[in-house]
Amino acid sequence: MKKSRKKRRHKHIAKQRLQRLYTLIQGWENAGKREFAQNAADHAGRISKRTNTPLPRGLRRRICRKCGSLLTPGRNLLVRCDKKYRRVVYTCRGCGRKAYYPYVRKTPP
Numbered sequence: 001m002k003k004s005r006k007k008r009r010h011k012h013i014a015k016q017r018l019q020r021l022y023t024l025i026q027g028w029e030n031a032g033k034r035e036f037a038q039n040a041a042d043h044a045g046r047i048s049k050r051t052n053t054p055l056p057r058g059l060r061r062r063i064c065r066k067c068g069s070l071l072t073p074g075r076n077l078l079v080r081c082d083k084k085y086r087r088v089v090y091t092c093r094g095c096g097r098k099a100y101y102p103y104v105r106k107t108p109p
């Protein structure tokens with residue numbers, strides 16, 4: 001069945017808000033305002049869950065799935081390559097959750 005107009009509209013708004021939050025987070029991170037950035041990240045996670053909207057590209061791997069903290073390499077995120085399984089391992093230093101991402105896939109010629 002076709003999605004109702006209201007639902008689509010909500011998703012559109014959610015997308016815009018997530019994008020806006022993402023830019024805010026980047027700005028606050030660069031300015032060293034960690035708390036602000038973390039708050040915005042929490043908010044973004046909630047919006048994404050509630051509206052079933054994917055997070056913006058750059059934010060997807062930056063929020064811990066378990067504890068919801070904003071991950072910054074060198075601060076609370078450990079990034080390692082797993083040669084055996086050809087994947088990158090992201091370890092959250094807050095809760096220890098590991099996330100695995102494949103090496104970049106080969107693009108067909």
Ligand SMILES: [Zn+2]
Pocket residue numbers: 064065066067068069092093094095096097
């Ligand atoms: Zn975590």
